[in-house]
Amino acid sequence: MEPQLTQRPALKRGCRLSTIEPLLLIPEGALRLQGPGRRILELCDGERSLADVIDELQAEYASAEPSKMSGEVVAFLKALAERGAIEFL
Amino acid sequence: MISPPQALIAEVTHRCPMHCVYCSNPLIMQSRENEMPTGAWEKIISDAAALGCWHLHLTGGEPLSRNDLPALVQAGRAAGLYVNLITSGLGLSRERLEQMVEAGLDHVQLSFQDSIEESANLFGGTRAHAQKLKVAAMIREHRVAFTINIVVHRGNLDRLESMIALAEELKADKLEIANVQYYGWAVRNRANLLPTRAQLDKSLPIVAQARERLAGRIRIDFVLPDYYAKYPKPCMGGWGRGVMLVDPAGRVMPCHAASVIPGLTFENAREKPLRWIWEESPSFQRFRGSDWMPEPCRSCDRKEIDFGGCRCQAFLLASNAEATDPTCSKAPLRQRLEQIVTEANSPLADVPPSGAWVYRIDPPVLSS
Numbered sequence: 028m029e030p031q032l033t034q035r036p037a038l039k040r041g042c043r044l045s046t047i048e049p050l051l052l053i054p055e056g057a058l059r060l061q062g063p064g065r066r067i068l069e070l071c072d073g074e075r076s077l078a079d080v081i082d083e084l085q086a087e088y089a090s091a092e093p094s095k096m097s098g099e100v101v102a103f104l105k106a107l108a109e110r111g112a113i114e115f116l
Numbered sequence: 117m118i119s120p121p122q123a124l125i126a127e128v129t130h131r132c133p134m135h136c137v138y139c140s141n142p143l144i145m146q147s148r149e150n151e152m153p154t155g156a157w158e159k160i161i162s163d164a165a166a167l168g169c170w171h172l173h174l175t176g177g178e179p180l181s182r183n184d185l186p187a188l189v190q191a192g193r194a195a196g197l198y199v200n201l202i203t204s205g206l207g208l209s210r211e212r213l214e215q216m217v218e219a220g221l222d223h224v225q226l227s228f229q230d231s232i233e234e235s236a237n238l239f240g241g242t243r244a245h246a247q248k249l250k251v252a253a254m255i256r257e258h259r260v261a262f263t264i265n266i267v268v269h270r271g272n273l274d275r276l277e278s279m280i281a282l283a284e285e286l287k288a289d290k291l292e293i294a295n296v297q298y299y300g301w302a303v304r305n306r307a308n309l310l311p312t313r314a315q316l317d318k319s320l321p322i323v324a325q326a327r328e329r330l331a332g333r334i335r336i337d338f339v340l341p342d343y344y345a346k347y348p349k350p351c352m353g354g355w356g357r358g359v360m361l362v363d364p365a366g367r368v369m370p371c372h373a374a375s376v377i378p379g380l381t382f383e384n385a386r387e388k389p390l391r392w393i394w395e396e397s398p399s400f401q402r403f404r405g406s407d408w409m410p411e412p413c414r415s416c417d418r419k420e421i422d423f424g425g426c427r428c429q430a431f432l433l434a435s436n437a438e439a440t441d442p443t444c445s446k447a448p449l450r451q452r453l454e455q456i457v458t459e460a461n462s463p464l465a466d467v468p469p470s471g472a473w474v475y476r477i478d479p480p481v482l483s484s
Contacts, residue, residue: 040289041223041261047196050170054200054223054261054290056122057170111335 029105030077034115036104037073042112044068053112063088067100068107073116077101118356118395118404120168124197125361125372128157128174128188131181133206135241135475136229138267138302138309141177142375145479146364154184156386158191160362163390165195169360172197177364180207186215193220200225202265205251206244213254223261225292226252230266231278239271241475252286263290268319269309270460276319280326283334291334293323295341299373299428304474310460316344343457347418348425348441355403355427360394368393370400373428377437403427403437410438412446 030036038044042053049065051058060068063084070080081097088096107113130145152160161172172192179185180203192199200223201216228248230236236245255262264283268276276293283291296302296309323338330336342349352359352371361369367382368390369375375382380402383393394400402408406419413424425441433442433452440447447453 039261040259043198043222045170045196052170052198052222054198054263057198114332 030101030108030115032078032081033076035073035076036071036080036113036115038068038071039112039114051107051112053110058107058110058112064103067103071104071113077104077115119358121164121360121394122169122358123171123173123360124161124164124169125173125175125359126157126161126179126188127361127363127372128152128176128179128185129181129364130177130479132176132178132204132476132478133181133242134178134204134227134244135477136267136301137239137241137305137473137475138269138296138300139476140297140300140302140372141476142300142373143304144375145177147479150365151182152364152366152386154187156366157184157188160366160385160390161188161191161197162195163385164360165192165197167391167394170198171200173200173202175202178204178206180212185212186219189216189219189221198222203227204240204244205248206242208251208254210254213258217258217260221260223263224255225263225265226255227265227267228279228282230272231275231282235272238473239269241473249286252288256287261290262286262288263292264288265292265294267294267296268311269296270311270315271308273311273315273319276322277326280322280330280336284330288334290337292337292339294337294339297339297341298343298432299376301474301476303432306456307460308473310343310456311341312461313344313457314461316341342426342429342443343453345443346445348422348429348443350422351426351429351441354423356394356400357404357423360390368397368400370403371428374399376428377431408438410440412448413440416446 044065045052049060051060051068070083081100084100085093085096104113129151130141131148174188179201189199199221201221202225205226228236229240233245237243264286266279298306302309323336327336356370361371362385366384366386368385369382380399382399383397409424413419425444427437429443430439430441431437434449439449442449442453
């Protein structure tokens with residue numbers, strides 16, 4: 028299911044970022060986060076909408092092409108939703 | 117280069133108020149007198165994190181039989197670990213739960229023995245079911261991930277649908293339905309526990325349908341009984357590959373059952389550095405990789421998939437820990453398994469369990 032830009036992505040209960048390594052800890056193990064992965068998830072606080080998350084990332088990574096970045100962020104979050112690590116509120 | 121462990125299974129005590137007929141604890145348990153104090157556990161937890169572990173699983177026995185669980189949760193979080201409590205729920209008061217959540221507990225795995233009270237209490241050897249229902253509601257009030265675990269077998273596999281309904285009612289994030297694995301006390305009760313092939317066949321579509329119906333709400337793990345498998349399970353993800361278990365007295369092992377294997381000496385984390393135990397100790401090296409493998413494992417194209425199956429099971433079924441796991445269809449001693457499975461499926465065995473259960477008993481108290 029395609030997430031809407033107005034929805035608010037959030038880590039699911041039982042999933043959190045490691046305070047030590049670039050890892051997303053989940054009940055079954057851990058996922059290693061590369062590139063902006065960690066930053067994306069920090070923004071997924073259940074308060075910001077998906078549109079807000081993309082806007083903030085675009086401001087922070089000014090050199091990235093906007094439409095490409097937006098597609099990559101959505102794909103990344105969808106993949107994590109399929110793993111049960113993210114929900115869209 | 118030996119890759120680091122991902123998970124530390126901390127078997128903090130063997131004491132338990134439950135007496136489950138399939139308990140995976142060893143038949144010879146550590147008594148309370150041999151249990152390590154808080155400080156020793158804290159050091160092991162921090163050393164395991166330094167070695168590369170991500171997860172700390174606090175288990176037992178019933179881990180809540182110790183009164184220092186909040187301190188151990190705290191130690192796990194301080195070391196950067198994901199902390200999971202595996203519990204029967206007995207002894208979990210609101211106050212203790214709040215202390216642990218405050219200390220950073222990430223996940224609680226609560227066991228049920230069945231979906232209906234009478235038989236749950238029979239299989240658990242304790243009147244615990246009603247209390248577990250209360251504990252489940254209490255857990256759900258806190259921001260902690262919640263998994264319900266139900267061990268299934270001949271005596272309850274037919275109630276799979278009501279078990280799934282129970283997990284929905286209790287609002288679990290995940291339901292783990294695990295067929296009994298035949299180690300420890302379960303071996304003693306195998307004739308009463310091993311399901312029939314018909315029961316198993318019936319269970320598969322029920323799980324598949326529930327997964328579809330509950331997608332996005334409750335994840336369902338289903339652990340198949342390997343006695344009915346074509347290939348063995350990759351036990352613990354391979355010997356000394358991803359998991360280290362520390363028993364109540366500090367002995368470090370590759371799995372729950374390894375103490376059944378004769379001739380292995382397990383090092384103690386209070387006496388030797390954890391890194392050396394993981395990387396170099398003879399017990400961890402013994403079945404690591406594929407050099408130890410006999411044929412047909414050695415030249416099998418699945419040797420990096422199932423890592424030769426389970427060494428403890430090989431010992432329990434074939435009396436030889438080096439043998440090909442008899443749950444493998446290619447195993448020379450597969451016949452031993454076939455015989456057990458045939459008996460379980462014979463019309464004569466198709467009667468309700470006789471009730472002659474062997475219950476797990478607590479470790480004896482050593483008098484001084």
